[in-house]
Amino acid sequence: METQSPNNIRKIIHVDMDCFYAAVEIRDNPTLKGKPVAIGGPPDSRSVLCTANYEARKYGVRAAISSAMAVKLCPELILIRPNFYKYKEVSEQIHKVFRQFTDLIEPLSLDEAYLDVTQNRDFDGLATPIAKEIKRLITKETGLTASAGVAPNKFLAKVASDWNKPNGIFVVPPEKIEEFVLQLPLQKIPGVGKVTLEKLHQHHLKTCADVLNIGHQYMSDHFGKMGRHIHIRSQGIDDRPVTIEYPRKSLSIENTFSRDISDDKELLDEVDELIEDWFSRLIRYKERKNPSSHPYKFFIKIKTFDFQTHTVEQILPEDIIHEIWNKENLSNLAKEFFHQLFRQSRERNNAPLRLIGLGCRFNVKETRKEKNRQLNFLEKFEESKV
Numbered sequence: 001m002e003t004q005s006p007n008n009i010r011k012i013i014h015v016d017m018d019c020f021y022a023a024v025e026i027r028d029n030p031t032l033k034g035k036p037v038a039i040g041g042p043p044d045s046r047s048v049l050c051t052a053n054y055e056a057r058k059y060g061v062r063a064a065i066s067s068a069m070a071v072k073l074c075p076e077l078i079l080i081r082p083n084f085y086k087y088k089e090v091s092e093q094i095h096k097v098f099r100q101f102t103d104l105i106e107p108l109s110l111d112e113a114y115l116d117v118t119q120n121r122d123f124d125g126l127a128t129p130i131a132k133e134i135k136r137l138i139t140k141e142t143g144l145t146a147s148a149g150v151a152p153n154k155f156l157a158k159v160a161s162d163w164n165k166p167n168g169i170f171v172v173p174p175e176k177i178e179e180f181v182l183q184l185p186l187q188k189i190p191g192v193g194k195v196t197l198e199k200l201h202q203h204h205l206k207t208c209a210d211v212l213n214i215g216h217q218y219m220s221d222h223f224g225k226m227g228r229h230i231h232i233r234s235q236g237i238d239d240r241p242v243t244i245e246y247p248r249k250s251l252s253i254e255n256t257f258s259r260d261i262s263d264d265k266e267l268l269d270e271v272d273e274l275i276e277d278w279f280s281r282l283i284r285y286k287e288r289k290n291p292s293s294h295p296y297k298f299f300i301k302i303k304t305f306d307f308q309t310h311t312v313e314q315i316l317p318e319d320i321i322h323e324i325w326n327k328e329n330l331s332n333l334a335k336e337f338f339h340q341l342f343r344q345s346r347e348r349n350n351a352p353l354r355l356i357g358l359g360c361r362f363n364v365k366e367t368r369k370e371k372n373r374q375l376n377f378l379e380k381f382e383e384s385k386v
């Protein structure tokens with residue numbers, strides 16, 4: 001593993017509320033205390049559960065199973081409709097606590113966030129007492145409990161926050177990374193789903209130690225990109241920064257000419273310049289803000305002298321997505337699209353152009369996933385009310 005001077009070691013805290021939605025409802029209705037509670041639509045609907053408390057989990061009731069299945073497993077289960085507005089309010093209280101310690105906060109959902117407290121000097125710059133104080137203040141402000149993981153990177157901090165749940169804290173100091181990670185079951189690595197896990201088990205790979213023993217080449221040969229990812233995480237390595245903002249949805253630029261242009265050569269020169277400019281912004285964004293974001297859609301736009309706008313938008317083929325940081329591929333693609341639009345515009349009315357623009361849309365995975373989960377839930381929930 002890369003050796004780092006102590007000055008470069010980051011201090012990341014992952015905070016995760018315990019059974020968040022259910023905990024909020026129980027707080028607001030104490031008669032529910034000690035009873036099995038789940039948040040979801042009625043059992044005769046197609047809805048799935050958002051959360052279940054620990055009493056319900058004893059029966060095998062958990063998030064993502066159907067409400068119908070849940071009451072079959074636990075007939076006395078109390079099902080409560082979700083109130084996302086209320087959860088959002090509590091989420092804001094939690095963030096207020098976070099902001100007392102750092103501005104480097106990356107939310108993963110309403111009740112979960114990464115905090116980078118490397119620069120914080122409270123408690124002699126020690127992250128563990130900071131995490132304890134955050135937990136204490138969250139409980140004081142909201143009446144709810146949170147679990148925290150403290151580690152030098154996001155991956156380990158997230159695994160750690162789950163280690164002593166609920167109302168727990170777990171610390172992975174730099175000198176303990178190896179010991180901690182070696183015994184870790186592979187399903188703890190984010191991105192390793194059921195299918196990958198089964199395949200790993202077929203290869204007799206159960207823990208990070210197994211992966212390190214079998215080696216990088218084997219993982220790459222048998223599991224491709226995912227295998228390389230697992231091998232990196234199995235060493236406890238995760239260089240992803242804590243990013244403040246939600247990932248960008250798109251990045252685009254446009255250029256309005258000082259005078260309308262109809263000459264082909266002149267237009268293509270403008271296109272070259274635009275691509276150049278856009279590409280450097282894209283690289284800057286990727287390096288500084290969000291290394292994990294990949295463009296999945298590409299679009300260009302022109303505006304004619306009479307203010308008519310024409311656009312072309314296309315989902316990028318899988319192979320281009322991975323090659324897109326190659327400038328040549330990218331500009332060829334952009335030029336192809338521009339040619340297409342120029343041709344169409346010429347066929348219509350030979351109109352001179354006043355503006356050209358181009359951009360891409362990113363796959364904002366985590367945010368979208370979370371949003372979809374909530375939307376799906378709401379949709380199903382609405383259906384169930386009919």
Ligand SMILES: [Mg+2]
Pocket residue numbers: 016017018019020111112
């Ligand atoms: Mg949670």
